Structure formats: C-alpha cells, structure tokens
Amino acid sequence: MIPYGHQYIDKNDINEVVKVLCSDWLTQGPKVLEFEKKLARYCGSKYAVAVSNGTSALHLAYLVAGLSKGDEVITTPNTFVATTNMMLAVGAKPVFCDIRSDTYNIDESKIEKLITKKTKAIVPVHFAGHACEMFKIQTIAKRNKLIVIEDACHALGARYKTSKIGSCKYSDMAVFSFHPVKSITTAEGGAILTNNKKYYDGLISLRSHGIYKDEKGSNVMTELGYNYRMTDIQASLGISQLKKLNYFIRTRRKLAKEYKKQLSSVSEIILPNETIGSSSAWHLFIIRTRNKKERSALLQILRNHGIGTQIHYPTVYSHPYYKEHGYAKVRCKISEAYSDTCLILPLYPALINKEVKSICDKIKRFYVK
Numbered sequence: 001m002i003p004y005g006h007q008y009i010d011k012n013d014i015n016e017v018v019k020v021l022c023s024d025w026l027t028q029g030p031k032v033l034e035f036e037k038k039l040a041r042y043c044g045s046k047y048a049v050a051v052s053n054g055t056s057a058l059h060l061a062y063l064v065a066g067l068s069k070g071d072e073v074i075t076t077p078n079t080f081v082a083t084t085n086m087m088l089a090v091g092a093k094p095v096f097c098d099i100r101s102d103t104y105n106i107d108e109s110k111i112e113k114l115i116t117k118k119t120k121a122i123v124p125v126h127f128a129g130h131a132c133e134m135f136k137i138q139t140i141a142k143r144n145k146l147i148v149i150e151d152a153c154h155a156l157g158a159r160y161k162t163s164k165i166g167s168c169k170y171s172d173m174a175v176f177s178f179h180p181v182k183s184i185t186t187a188e189g190g191a192i193l194t195n196n197k198k199y200y201d202g203l204i205s206l207r208s209h210g211i212y213k214d215e216k217g218s219n220v221m222t223e224l225g226y227n228y229r230m231t232d233i234q235a236s237l238g239i240s241q242l243k244k245l246n247y248f249i250r251t252r253r254k255l256a257k258e259y260k261k262q263l264s265s266v267s268e269i270i271l272p273n274e275t276i277g278s279s280s281a282w283h284l285f286i287i288r289t290r291n292k293k294e295r296s297a298l299l300q301i302l303r304n305h306g307i308g309t310q311i312h313y314p315t316v317y318s319h320p321y322y323k324e325h326g327y328a329k330v331r332c333k334i335s336e337a338y339s340d341t342c343l344i345l346p347l348y349p350a351l352i353n354k355e356v357k358s359i360c361d362k363i364k365r366f367y368v369k
C-alpha cells in the first residue's frame, strides 16, 4: 500500500531520540529550547514556542491574540477543522471566505466584503504548502486594524516573496504542525512563531498552566493556562529532522515535477500550479477531475491498486457539527466545487520516481479506457 503521506525517519533521528531517552531530562527542557531557536532561525522570526501539537498551537495563538466571545475571524473553508475548531474553543466565530480557483487558498479579494465591526482577525491557511497572497492580506489587515495569524501547518519550508513562511513578515503569528505527514515530524508537535515579545511571553505562560516564577523565585499563576508542553524527546527528533528539511522540500518538488510531466498528457484533469514569486512546500499534490462521479471512480481504481488518496478538504462548514451550529446556510461555491473534484495523490520524501510513474500509469489507463 502506498499511503498519501508518510514520515521520513533515519538513523540520525533515532540516535538523537535515544540520547535524550538515556539522559536525565525527558520533558520540556534544553532540547525544546534548542529546537525553538533553530526553528526561529530557519524561518527568520524572532521567537518560536514549541507545543504539544498544531491544534494546541492554534489555540494558544488565538488566546494571546485576545480572540474571545463575540469576535469574528475571517478564514478559509478549505482547511482542516482544527483551524476553526479552536476559534470556537475561544468563543470566536469563524466567518468563511471563498477560495481562489488557482491555488485553492483564501481569495484575498473577497475578504474586505466580510469585515464587520466584530471582525478581529484574519486566519489565512497556506493550503498544500502554497503561500497565500500575504502582502495583500496584510494591507487589508492594517487598513482595518485586524490581527493576522497564519495557519502554516502545510507550509514549513515554503517561501513567499523573499521570506520564509514563518518569518511573520506579513503577519502577527504563524502556526506549524509536526504531525508525521507534515514537512518535518516530532510525532505529535506544533509551534507558534512571532516577532512580538508580548505574544511570546503570553504563549510561554499559557503553554504551562499560566504559571511563572516571580522575583523571589516562587511559582505564581496569574492566568488560566494549559499543559501544552512539548517533550525533549520530541524536540530532539525535531532538531534532527530540521537538518533534513531542505532535502525534504527539494525531494517533494522533484516528485511534484515528475507527476506534472507524467500527467501533462491527460487533458481531463487539472494539475496544480505554483504561483510566481512563491515557492511551495509541496505538502500535497492535488489533481482535479471533471466531476464528483469521475473522482469516485478514479479513487476506487487507485485504491484497488493499493494507492492511498485523500480528499482535502470537504468545506469545514459541511461537517455535521458546523451545520448544527449555525452554518447550515453558508455557501462558498468555489470551495464546494473544489472539494467535489479534488484528489490528493501520494507525495512524501521516501516516495520514488518509479512509484510516481506507476501511479500515473494507472491514472492514464483510467482515462483511455
């Protein structure tokens, strides 16, 4: 079975984890600090705060941004539910903005129409690793005094204009996930990057119960926090994986190019494109079929051949929970058309050209039948 995504773990990763296991410190300690420094340096941000996963990273980012009951947040329906679930968790209301039909990212030209007196933030998601139009989003945010938090879970290693995603050059914070299918893994894990010291201090506190050491050295709790800490075991894996990140992205790019070469003759499907001036992390390789029925048939054929595919994403508001909580009448036409016809093909660093060729052969055969 070829999965749609998979981690890449080598001997060095294993050795680094074993070293921590044999040390005195297993929970959050020196390795977490080292991972944070290296992550911030890679992305070009001042600060990074490592946490237990991408979802807790989103939760903390929304909390320090001050999002709460009555606030509205403009975001994309083409994302993993965690992006908006955590808005609901802090009492804020996700407002869905339709997507662009080229990158499947939030359509920045449709954001301003959705701004009301209650709007407090914009949360763009760099879908599949392709950067959103951050300059335009930042301009809209400044004009309307809104906070920008990037859900960059797909985009570690991606570039937008001259900066890395995670530099926060065009935003207040950026959030990453290190789940095994993402650019690098720490098993479970996540991080928030920022250039803002106030946010940084707040994140550090909220990550660990809202407790800090006062001048006398006693532990005091001043706000309601959580235990969202990452362990040193995970951070050591993260540090080791970070060394391979550029190789991972290069490999994903090469494989994406091979897919495009192999599938360019199949006129029935739409292939993904990279926008000029950006460099994708190629988290996902997405093809689109002509209609939903064709997608089901193709998915089935590939499954029969042991090829795993995914449908990323059904519009967030189409989930029963959202339908039952006020979103039954929401319509984002482009996003719906996209989710009816998208198909995510396998793409990960350990995939080889021969496997890509074989997957493409099955797709070609499906269309010439």
Ligand SMILES: *Cc1c(COP(=O)(O)O)cnc(C)c1O
Binding pocket: 053, 054, 055, 056, 079, 080, 082, 083, 125, 151, 153, 154, 177, 178, 179, 188, 189, 190
């Ligand atoms: C993976 C992902 C998350 C959640 O990350 P976890 O580490 O699995 O909690 C959030 N948003 C997006 C877009 C993701 O892809």
